[in-house]
Amino acid sequence: MSTLRTQKDASTTPPVSLTSRRGWWHRTRDGAFRGAVTGSVLVGLAVLVALIVQSLVEGWPKLNWNLITSFPSSFPEKAGIQSAIFGTFWMVGIVLVVAIPIGVGAAIYMEQFADTEAWYNRFIDVIIQNLAAVPSIVYGILGLAFLARGFLNLGPVVLTAGLTLSFLVLPVVIIASREALRAVPSSILDGALALGATRWQGVSRQVLPAAIPGIATGSILAVSRAIGEAAPLLLLGALQFITFNPTGLNSSFTALPIQIFNWVSRPNVGFHVAAAAAIIVLLCITLLMNAVAIWLRNRFQQTW
Amino acid sequence: MKRIRWIAMVAAVMAIALVGVACGGDEPSDGAGGDGTAALSGDIRIDGSSTVGPLTEAAAEFFQGENPDVRVTVGISGTGGGFEKFCAGETDANDASRQIETDEEELCTTAGVEWVEMQVANDGIAVVINPENDWADNLTVEQLKMIWNEGSTIDNWNQVDPSFPDVPLELFGPGTDSGTFDYFTDAINGEEGVSRTDYQATEDDNVAVQGVAGSKGGMAYFGLSYYEQNAAQLKVVAVDGGSGPVTPSLETVQSGEYTPLSRPLFIYPSAEALQRPEMAAFMQFYLDNAQSIAEQALFVPITAEQTAAAQAVLDGIVGGASPSAE
Structure with missing residues (x-):
């Protein structure tokens, strides 16, 4: 009751008592904070909406089935992104097969088996955190020097690109998986151990299944990041003109961000329209993957 | 129950993983057609x-x-x-x-x-200015060098020639990785890679087009094809390489008459x-x-x-x- 009256006072008459002055200040601060956080959301949303609307408006004339089924061409009206879409899918496949088992394995070690007090484990921890912040072009240089050339000498092929992107997202997968494993209450493992299970049995049959929704969400978000990468692929020799889809791991390739990058830097305005349409397709693929991540999380989430 | 869920999860992840591989696997017949004749x-x-x-x-x-x-x-x-x-x-x-x-x-x-x-x-490199610029239709190689050379501090058109009006000069050009940059600096500044660095450098020539079209004192250089694509928004400069100003065009580039910026x-x-x-x-x-x-x-x-x-x-x-x- 007293609060109510204070509020009323503040809005009608100048504050007189100490409590009402403080109430006014609290409410102003409350409103300002609310405005600030709402503004933060709106800024992010506005950027996204502007990007989507601009791409849709510019790319609309080219956004049709032909864009998806055609190969690149020097005629903008005939140009399409089939080889780019398939190249992107191939790389996503490689990333899922390579980065996720290794990433999850590393996370299980770090969370469940490692002695967190040991200096070398703390060292590894710091390294992984730092690797997550390394610019993607550096991974491109790594891939070029050690995978495409050098010891492995794989050449500028889709396997090289997939492995390079795997390295790129590996720290993100590890960090997300560790968070997911840590969120599983320790009582689950303790219970298993108390019943005579080995540590491996406890982790593999109780902790890991419980953490899978979080791991899957983090992994798919990491893969979504890999889909949007252009810089390391450029360095690895992704092509601008390729009229066939990858036929194997040692096939030449291109990817959607590469195709977009090439088209926006062409003088012919027709290619800018094609690039805008390709951006929409890329956004749709990313959105689809994020939707799968959310669905997985909601479908399999458990609460204790 | 839990086990079934777990299997379903793994199956879902694997399914996504396989989409790319499976889709790609269908394709090889597409490129390598069936005619086994003496075709290349x-x-x-x-x-x-x-x-x-x-x-x-x-x-x-x-x-x-x-x-x-x-x-x-x-x-x-x-x-x-x-x-x-x-x-x-x-x-x-x-x-x-x-x-x-x-x-x-x-x-x-x-x-x-x-x-x-x-x-x-x-290929010809076109030097372009804003359509509203009515004083710099012809520029000599010396004037271009004055503007673009290493250490140049010119930032106003009236510093290029006292008869030019007092309009700030805004420069756009390609990044140092581009062949156009190598060629322009070699032809105009006398040594490849030597250039002032305080201009807006971009690998995307479209940025330069937009920049010059939007600024009265703007100036840029890029491939003649880029100019032809965007001719409505820009004006091209006739370059005087010593024997009178030459406007870049198909004929003058082919004949090499448009010197020194055709290649x-x-x-x-x-x-x-x-x-x-x-x-x-x-x-x-x-x-x-x-x-x-x-x-x-x-x-x-x-x-x-x-x-x-x-x-x-x-x-x-x-x-x-x-x-x-x-």
């Missing part, structure tokens, strides 16, 4: 200059229309980056917006990669790759159709004499014994 087949990898890239892309597209079993791929690592790959034996030919440099020659020779040089088109564009096929019939056929096709390819890619075609010279080079390496022997 094989892969040709070309990389190099992003200026020449669209030209080779057009050539590849037309060629594949006639030879569907030959798969030509084109990358755009830049002239220098392309030569690095070419000399490492990773590509069959390199697109180049300038001639091969001595260190690149050494790199190739050390690696045992032999090459030949063929001119495939002509030949090259492709460097490797001698070894040319021994393969599909590669020899592709280069022959490139030359035979140089006219339509250049027009498609918005470049200035080579003249009859330039075609004959390139044909002689090609005949010298392919002719004689090899095509029938392979």
Whole structure:
């Protein structure tokens, strides 16, 4: 009751008592904070909406089935992104097969088996955190020097690109998986151990299944990041003109961000329209993957 | 129950993983058609200059229309980056917006990669200004050098010539990786790579077009094709290389009259790759159709004499014994 009256006072008459002055200040601060956080959301949303609307408006004339089924061409009206879409899918496949088992394995070690007090484990921890912040072009240089050339000498092929992107997202997968494993209450493992299970049995049959929704969400978000990468692929020799889809791991390739990058830097305005349409397709693929991540999380989430 | 969930989770993840692989696996029949006659087949990898890239892309597209079993791929690592790959034996030919440099020659020779040089088109660099600019229709090479040279502090048009009005100068140009930058700095400033650095550098020439179109005192340089594409928003400068101002155009670039800002564009096929019939056929096709390819890619075609010279080079390496022997 007293609060109510204070509020009323503040809005009608100048504050007189100490409590009402403080109430006014609290409410102003409350409103300002609310405005600030709402503004933060709106800024992010506005950027996204502007990007989507601009791409849709510019790319609309080219956004049709032909864009998806055609190969690149020097005629903008005939140009399409089939080889780019398939190249992107191939790389996503490689990333899922390579980065996720290794990433999850590393996370299980770090969370469940490692002695967190040991200096070398703390060292590894710091390294992984730092690797997550390394610019993607550096991974491109790594891939070029050690995978495409050098010891492995794989050449500028889709396997090289997939492995390079795997390295790129590996720290993100590890960090997300560790968070997911840590969120599983320790009582689950303790219970298993108390019943005579080995540590491996406890982790593999109780902790890991419980953490899978979080791991899957983090992994798919990491893969979504890999889909949007252009810089390391450029360095690895992704092509601008390729009229066939990858036929194997040692096939030449291109990817959607590469195709977009090439088209926006062409003088012919027709290619800018094609690039805008390709951006929409890329956004749709990313959105689809994020939707799968959310669905997985909601479908399999458990609460204790 | 829990186990079933767990299996479902893994199955879902694996399904996504397999989509890419499975989808790609369906495709090989697409490219390698069924006719097993004497038709040409094989892969040709070309990389190099992003200026020449669209030209080779057009050539590849037309060629594949006639030879569907030959798969030509084109990358755009830049002239220098392309030569690095070419000399490492990773590509069959390199697109180049300038001639091969001595260190690149050494790199190739050390690696045992032999090459030949063929001119495939002509390019002109257009110096452009804002359409509202009515004082700088003609500029001499000296004036351009004054503006663009290393250490230049000119930031107003009236510093270029006292008769020019007091309008701030806004400069746009390509980044230092581009062949256009190498060529312009060599031709105007006298030494390749020497330039003032306080201009807006961009690999995307479209940014320069927008910049100049939006600023009365703006100035930029890029390929003539970019100017022709955006002629409505820009005005091109006639450059005086010592014998009167010349406006860049198809004729003045082809004849070399537009000096010093017109240049030949090259492709460097490797001698070894040319021994393969599909590669020899592709280069022959490139030359035979140089006219339509250049027009498609918005470049200035080579003249009859330039075609004959390139044909002689090609005949010298392919002719004689090899095509029938392979």
